[in-house]
Amino acid sequence: MIIATFNVNSVRTRLPILERWLKDKSPDMLFMQETKTKDEFFPDVAFQEMGYRSYYRGEKSYNGVAVLVKDRAGDVDVTFGFDDGEFSSRVLTLRHGGLTVLNTYVPQGKAITHDDFGVKKEFLSRVKKIINRESSGLFLWLGDLNVAPEDEDVTNPEDKHNHVCFCDEIRSTFKDTKNSLIDVLRLFNTNSRVYTFYDYRVKDALTRNIGWRIDHMLASPSLAELAMWCSPDLEPRTWERPSDHTPLVAEFRL
Numbered sequence: 001m002i003i004a005t006f007n008v009n010s011v012r013t014r015l016p017i018l019e020r021w022l023k024d025k026s027p028d029m030l031f032m033q034e035t036k037t038k039d040e041f042f043p044d045v046a047f048q049e050m051g052y053r054s055y056y057r058g059e060k061s062y063n064g065v066a067v068l069v070k071d072r073a074g075d076v077d078v079t080f081g082f083d084d085g086e087f088s089s090r091v092l093t094l095r096h097g098g099l100t101v102l103n104t105y106v107p108q109g110k111a112i113t114h115d116d117f118g119v120k121k122e123f124l125s126r127v128k129k130i131i132n133r134e135s136s137g138l139f140l141w142l143g144d145l146n147v148a149p150e151d152e153d154v155t156n157p158e159d160k161h162n163h164v165c166f167c168d169e170i171r172s173t174f175k176d177t178k179n180s181l182i183d184v185l186r187l188f189n190t191n192s193r194v195y196t197f198y199d200y201r202v203k204d205a206l207t208r209n210i211g212w213r214i215d216h217m218l219a220s221p222s223l224a225e226l227a228m229w230c231s232p233d234l235e236p237r238t239w240e241r242p243s244d245h246t247p248l249v250a251e252f253r254l
Contacts, residue, residue: 002027003253007245011035033105033144035064063089075079104143109164124177139220147174152192153213181218184230226253
């Protein structure tokens with residue numbers, strides 16, 4: 001089973017890229033973040049024509065999570081939000097047989113002095129409860145997690161220690177949150193300059209490889225044993241009107 005995660009930064013704007021990429025790569029499941037559209041405007045018909053079922057929850061111009069599931073993948077159960085329904089446009093849980101996938105768009109936090117930084121830490125504490133409950137089975141936490149956990153996950157780390165996605169406090173919180181989960185990309189790629197986010201504001205960020213690794217796939221030990229490969233796909237970042245993120249893709253023996 002091929003599983004991908006992609007912060008699309010507007011699913012409607014990025015539809016031509018998604019149509020091209022899905023036709024070429026044909027993942028069994030694509031989890032998306034930052035879809036930025038109300039549910040009534042989600043382009044589910046376009047995905048149906050490509051053989052995908054869509055499950056989504058979004059807002060106008062902000063947030064939004066979704067998953068596309070190949071028809072051949074079979075039945076799935078999809079829910080949104082934490083157990084109390086909060087963050088329904090940032091949290092999606094999919095269950096498929098014995099597999100559970102948690103797709104999150106973790107709040108960025110704005111700044112370490114901003115109230116939203118506390119919201120980010122509380123969000124991660126709620127994710128930790130889910131991980132503690134689910135990680136004894138086949139469990140995958142993926143998405144735009146808005147944390148670069150190690151120095152090698154960002155260009156010029158010495159300049160970013162006060163950044164809301166890289167400061168010591170959030171890296172420590174993230175490490176505690178993921179607990180025993182295994183970084184699937186690092187099972188197959190130890191290259192210190194592998195990134196998933198290339199800022200629009202940085203000139204020639206992709207060609208100069210100036211980026212961040214803030215999109216992740218973190219697997220329970222039992223699922224990590226079934227991983228066959230994992231890699232970011234940089235090609236869509238070179239296409240016309242790209243997202244500032246790249247897809248992260250992995251294959252599992254499921």
